Amino acid sequence: MLLGAGMLAVVLIALHAWRDLDYWNYSEGVYALTSRLLLDGNDLYGDVVVAQPPVMFLAGGALLAVDDSITWLRLGMGAVQALTAALAAVAVWRLTGKALAAALAAPLAMLTPWAAHEHGLLTPELVGAPLLVGGALLAARPGRAPAAALLLSLAVFTKLPFVVPALLVALCAVDRRRCLVWLAGATRRPARPVERDLRSLDVGRRGARTAGHRAAHG
Helix, strand or coil, X not given: CHHHHHHHHHHHHHHHHHHCCXXXXXXXXXXXXXXXXXXXXXXXXXXXXXXXXXXXXXXXXXXXXXXXXXXXXXXXXXXXXXXXXXHHHHXXXXXXXXXXXXXXXXXXXXXXXXXHHCCCCCCHHHHHHHHHHHHHHHHCCCCCHHHHHHHHHHHHCCCHHHHHHHHHHHHCCCCHHHHHHHHXXXXXXXXXXXXXXXHHHHHHHHHHHHHXXXXXXX
């Protein structure tokens, strides 16, 4: 495992040095700014209308609270990716029982084309990945259904389409019924403000399109 940790650290440093701050897209900018607004005391579902559930913005706000810089945000998200890679190594160890396979899994998980391209970015996929993998690892153990469901529900409230893999993990859990019950309970109440916010965003977009159409056609 020391070998895997060492290789993971080398890959993490190399990726950060390679990517640095050279990739800045519209979505990442919106997510980072929204996290900063949240940190300034704005309400995501009142003062600011967002198109994603709150967990990613909470993670971004937590990082920016330590140091208000893009460099720190990239380092923090790189650490989140490293956590996902370490959890993947644990999964490989459980499946194969081979130390070499587990040691190679962590750095290789960081070097897939998507992971390398998105390295260090504040995106829902990077925030949700360790929650899904961690939930799957817990779901495979007896007596861990509540903790697994909690992580899976956090993944869902990082990006709503994650409900599909979260449900699949719960269906494959050792304690399937308990995991499904806890997952349903953990996602029911928090979903209401998110759903309301997404509806208001959709209504606002439709209203803007209607106003634009009327202005264009007199």
